[in-house]
Amino acid sequence: MNAKVYVTLKTGVLDSQGKAVKHSLETLNFKEVTDVRIGKFIELKLEGVTKSEAEKHVKAMCEKLLANTVIESYKFEVSE
Amino acid sequence: MNAKVYVTLKTGVLDSQGKAVKHSLETLNFKEVTDVRIGKFIELKLEGVTKSEAEKHVKAMCEKLLANTVIESYKFEVSE
Amino acid sequence: MDQNTKVTPEIVKKHGLSEQEYERLKKALGDREPNITELGIFSVMWSEHCSYKSSKVHLKKLPTTGPHVVQGPGENAGIVDIGDGLCVAFKMESHNHPSFIEPFQGAATGVGGILRDVFTMGARPIANLNSIRFGSPDNAKTPYLLKGVVAGIAHYGNCMGIPTVGGEVVFDECYNGNNLVNAFTAGIVKKGDIFKGFASGVGNPVIYIGSKTGRDGIHGATMASDVFGGGNEERRPTVQVGDPFTEKLLLEACLEAMKSDAIVGIQDMGAAGLTSSSFEMASRAGTGIDMDLDKVPLRETGMTPYEIMLSESQERMLAVTHVGREKEIIDIFKKWDLDAEVVGIVTDDGIMRVRQKGKVVCELPIAPLVHAAPVYERPIKKPGWQDKVQKLDLKKIAEPKNYNDTFKKLIGSPNLACKSWVYRQYDHMVGTDTVVLPGSDAAVMRIKGTNKAVALTVDCNSRWCYLDPYWGSAHAIAENARNLVASGARPLAVTDCLNFGNPERAEIMWQFEQSCLGMSEGCKQFGTPIVSGNVSFYNETGKDAIYPTPAVGMVGVIDDISKHTTQFFKDTGDVVILLGVNTNELGGSEYLKQIHNKIAGNPPHLDFEREKSLHKAVLAAIGRGIVKSAHDISDGGLAVALAECCMQDNCKMIGAEVKLEDDVRSDALLFSEAPSRIILSCSGKDADLLLTIAKSFGCPANIIGSVGGDKLKIGDLIDVGLKDIYGLWSESIKKIVS
Amino acid sequence: MKFGIVVFPGSNCDRDSFHVPTKVCGQEAVYLWHKDADLKGVDCVILPGGFSYGDYLRCGAIAKQSPVMKSVIEHAKSGGYVIGICNGFQVLTESGLLPGVLMRNTSLTFICKYIQVKVNNKTPWTNKYDAGEVITLPIAHNEGNYFCDEVTLRRLESNGQIAFKYHGENPNGALADIAGITNEKGNVLGLMPHPERISELILGGTDGLRVFESIISTKK
Ligand SMILES: Nc1ncnc2c1ncn2[C@@H]1O[C@H](COP(=O)(O)OP(=O)(O)O)[C@@H](O)[C@H]1O
Numbered sequence A, B: 001m002n003a004k005v006y007v008t009l010k011t012g013v014l015d016s017q018g019k020a021v022k023h024s025l026e027t028l029n030f031k032e033v034t035d036v037r038i039g040k041f042i043e044l045k046l047e048g049v050t051k052s053e054a055e056k057h058v059k060a061m062c063e064k065l066l067a068n069t070v071i072e073s074y075k076f077e078v079s080e
Numbered sequence C: 001m002d003q004n005t006k007v008t009p010e011i012v013k014k015h016g017l018s019e020q021e022y023e024r025l026k027k028a029l030g031d032r033e034p035n036i037t038e039l040g041i042f043s044v045m046w047s048e049h050c051s052y053k054s055s056k057v058h059l060k061k062l063p064t065t066g067p068h069v070v071q072g073p074g075e076n077a078g079i080v081d082i083g084d085g086l087c088v089a090f091k092m093e094s095h096n097h098p099s100f101i102e103p104f105q106g107a108a109t110g111v112g113g114i115l116r117d118v119f120t121m122g123a124r125p126i127a128n129l130n131s132i133r134f135g136s137p138d139n140a141k142t143p144y145l146l147k148g149v150v151a152g153i154a155h156y157g158n159c160m161g162i163p164t165v166g167g168e169v170v171f172d173e174c175y176n177g178n179n180l181v182n183a184f185t186a187g188i189v190k191k192g193d194i195f196k197g198f199a200s201g202v203g204n205p206v207i208y209i210g211s212k213t214g215r216d217g218i219h220g221a222t223m224a225s226d227v228f229g230g231g232n233e234e235r236r237p238t239v240q241v242g243d244p245f246t247e248k249l250l251l252e253a254c255l256e257a258m259k260s261d262a263i264v265g266i267q268d269m270g271a272a273g274l275t276s277s278s279f280e281m282a283s284r285a286g287t288g289i290d291m292d293l294d295k296v297p298l299r300e301t302g303m304t305p306y307e308i309m310l311s312e313s314q315e316r317m318l319a320v321t322h323v324g325r326e327k328e329i330i331d332i333f334k335k336w337d338l339d340a341e342v343v344g345i346v347t348d349d350g351i352m353r354v355r356q357k358g359k360v361v362c363e364l365p366i367a368p369l370v371h372a373a374p375v376y377e378r379p380i381k382k383p384g385w386q387d388k389v390q391k392l393d394l395k396k397i398a399e400p401k402n403y404n405d406t407f408k409k410l411i412g413s414p415n416l417a418c419k420s421w422v423y424r425q426y427d428h429m430v431g432t433d434t435v436v437l438p439g440s441d442a443a444v445m446r447i448k449g450t451n452k453a454v455a456l457t458v459d460c461n462s463r464w465c466y467l468d469p470y471w472g473s474a475h476a477i478a479e480n481a482r483n484l485v486a487s488g489a490r491p492l493a494v495t496d497c498l499n500f501g502n503p504e505r506a507e508i509m510w511q512f513e514q515s516c517l518g519m520s521e522g523c524k525q526f527g528t529p530i531v532s533g534n535v536s537f538y539n540e541t542g543k544d545a546i547y548p549t550p551a552v553g554m555v556g557v558i559d560d561i562s563k564h565t566t567q568f569f570k571d572t573g574d575v576v577i578l579l580g581v582n583t584n585e586l587g588g589s590e591y592l593k594q595i596h597n598k599i600a601g602n603p604p605h606l607d608f609e610r611e612k613s614l615h616k617a618v619l620a621a622i623g624r625g626i627v628k629s630a631h632d633i634s635d636g637g638l639a640v641a642l643a644e645c646c647m648q649d650n651c652k653m654i655g656a657e658v659k660l661e662d663d664v665r666s667d668a669l670l671f672s673e674a675p676s677r678i679i680l681s682c683s684g685k686d687a688d689l690l691l692t693i694a695k696s697f698g699c700p701a702n703i704i705g706s707v708g709g710d711k712l713k714i715g716d717l718i719d720v721g722l723k724d725i726y727g728l729w730s731e732s733i734k735k736i737v738s
Numbered sequence D: 001m002k003f004g005i006v007v008f009p010g011s012n013c014d015r016d017s018f019h020v021p022t023k024v025c026g027q028e029a030v031y032l033w034h035k036d037a038d039l040k041g042v043d044c045v046i047l048p049g050g051f052s053y054g055d056y057l058r059c060g061a062i063a064k065q066s067p068v069m070k071s072v073i074e075h076a077k078s079g080g081y082v083i084g085i086c087n088g089f090q091v092l093t094e095s096g097l098l099p100g101v102l103m104r105n106t107s108l109t110f111i112c113k114y115i116q117v118k119v120n121n122k123t124p125w126t127n128k129y130d131a132g133e134v135i136t137l138p139i140a141h142n143e144g145n146y147f148c149d150e151v152t153l154r155r156l157e158s159n160g161q162i163a164f165k166y167h168g169e170n171p172n173g174a175l176a177d178i179a180g181i182t183n184e185k186g187n188v189l190g191l192m193p194h195p196e197r198i199s200e201l202i203l204g205g206t207d208g209l210r211v212f213e214s215i216i217s218t219k220k
């Protein structure tokens, strides 16, 4: 079982890194970029669990460890 | 135009962060997790370009800035 | 590389072995062909990096002994005795090539490697320094390399909790295609607690410790990728990725394990990983090792013996314990969540026997392999251009009309500017021992529980080494010693990192030889033997080699910590005293380069007797407790040195007014980099005593002015507000990266 | 007063945090290993600076899961003293003992330097300072940019929980110049600057020492 977790900063939280990357892209002449947000992409491999168990567990992992819900939101997909 | 960029460590490159997270998930009793890899998830907003232009540009951005191609690979999707 | 891969002439060539070397190899094997794993092992053991085949004959000439030397070259780090039963272990090592390919990871793993070299000897690291060199500030790659290298050094050192307390940063066109990253670590060890890399005691277990082995950096430099077959780039990263977190655990676990008497010998796995550590340990002890690769902790599946033996995965060590004591050692590493496995056993037959799945995959006689290693006396020829670049006619150099402008241009040039953009990124206070922070001549580290401190510095003027490798290198030693003395420390010993071009070129070997001779002479004069070091050749791209760059690191001791000094002026009304003599020498100066766009002349004359009397005078005066500040004059000359006494990087400023009455041209008076000079300050009541002390050692000394105000005034040549020059000086490096 | 200094894998200011209470203040101290839940009867827990678990994922995130933290949380809830310095502050916010979060410095670089902070002397950790005193402390961090929502900020302000505010220069972009906060009861303090690095004259000053002296003075 594979899970892909996307952790992103909530809107309203300043993304200094995203801002810096946007600035660098501008100086590289990619002027069409109007916004950059930087988050995390976490790939998990799970064994010995069903898909619905995996979904429940991954959600728990996000809440407990993978995301800090004060400033971050998360999304995930589980596939076989 | 929106682009989602996924930057991951190449296979074979030590992912010390993934290793630490896996270890922590184990102590949290998520024993079913057999592998964790941690990468970046970058969301871009682009304006005034067609989809195919956007695709070309995002690829260039990845090569030049968003990914460190010595140790990282990248994938991206462009959507309207 | 599959174990069954046939060893063809082409494969031999790709392993960087010449035909003669291959013949030599077969002979050492008793006239048989090596298998592929054995070939791989030979190729790294006989590489320039591990065998020192081009440099050995010259390194032999370096002075390496002294009454205080506990361990000279040949171990993982050098060690000197600083009294009270304590020793300092230290070494410097290069990571130039990896840092050019991937500046962040290259620099980070450079720091990781040198830290292991020091703690593998039983020493707890107390300080990191680094000497880093980049191309011209306006070269397109410079900002990227500078940012990456500094962030990489910071990442590793900060996470380890070892303060990075000093170093040097230099920009010059000659490094456009080859940046230099030389990392230095010093640690403290009790004299009785030193560990060495010996695989002694037949029957003793050999233990692998630390990170798992992956396919990192296998033959990074020498192998063409097609040899690996499949062409799958993805599987074989040539740069290693560092994990300072694991190394921190390794450090604590090793120091804890070393407290027991179970460990016989221990060594880090650096370049050539498992191969060099096991061969070196067995060779030092005159033993053999039987190793089982099935026991080696692996990160990936399907790794071949070739890959396992040659992997350069980071954060690993090899230890030998007394038989029966392995469990207690392994338990300590497990407590720190590290892998630790018995992978072999010490034997008496002098053979390295390696098995995988029960089959012997490598069987090499250790001593012949080590003794048969090639040593070359490479041809030497003085370059045809050498005499020409030394020509300099000062009469043809027009003096500037406006010295304020000239001075401002110099103080804002990257080589003379404040380096705080770099060291702000380094945690330089962790450990709560840093008494003198980066920014002064030498870093000073107290040793808790004693009254002592050690002082550390790294320096080299490579432009001088280009103009005259012998004297340039001698100057590097003198300047390091002078820096230590200015902080109140007695110079003890040296480590070096010799960065040069291609040794197969006679001109480069001439530079190398001259440099070794010059360093030797310097070290003998100051009584500071070279106890460790490293050679990095092939720093050239196309036809352009870097300047000969023998980066020198020096360690000194302060017996009474209360008697240390910084370079900064302290109080209004204090008297400024110049020790030493101003001269007309401008050869190789930053002034000639920046203002007149000229790289020419001889480095200034170095008179060892004069230099030594200066050291004695300054140490005596500091010992009397009457010196408030001390700063040596080097890059940028007297004017820049005075400005550096006036300004601290945290906006603290205090002015000075001086008058000079020497019979030399004004530009030389201000900007000559002539050696053997130190600027002191003291309170008015102590000035006479200070002059008397100086004269008693035969050191010329004169009152040149006083401290106070918010300007720097030098005669009627320079009159600048400190606020004006502070901006130029402190922002210069930041401008390069933004 | 008995201090307990937690050692996480990757802690690197643990020995510095041991040195000041014992060698400078003459108190008792023990190390607390992250795998042990036993706090050995200490009065004050110090979560030291460093890179616990490599600071991987997020600073302090993995550390909060360790066995010792369960006991530290209980200790704090029952009124025991806890101070988190730098990485320790990050562990405290991740564990929920203090509100908010520490994000990456706006400069995106690690910063090591002396800065000035203004002290609120109405906490048990700062009672030896004068009201509004401005002191010099060193910082050394990559993630010291304090952030919380507006409601929380107002609560921190009205309860007098902001113990230290950057004065003059804000080095990392922290909300409302926050350098250190306490919990509502005041028994838990988290701060980014390192008081233990400036508690001896040989290291350039003693402005940090009074944090330790303040808390020691609360024990009769
Ligand atoms: N330039 C030099 N001056 C003095 N000693 C040197 C020099 N270069 C190398 N050495 C010594 O040779 C030995 C081998 O060095 P090196 O191969 O760099 O060590 P490592 O195995 O840690 O990489 C070390 O003891 C080192 O101190």
Ligand SMILES: [Mg+2]
Binding pocket: C075, C076, C117, C268, C270
């Ligand atoms: Mg070594």
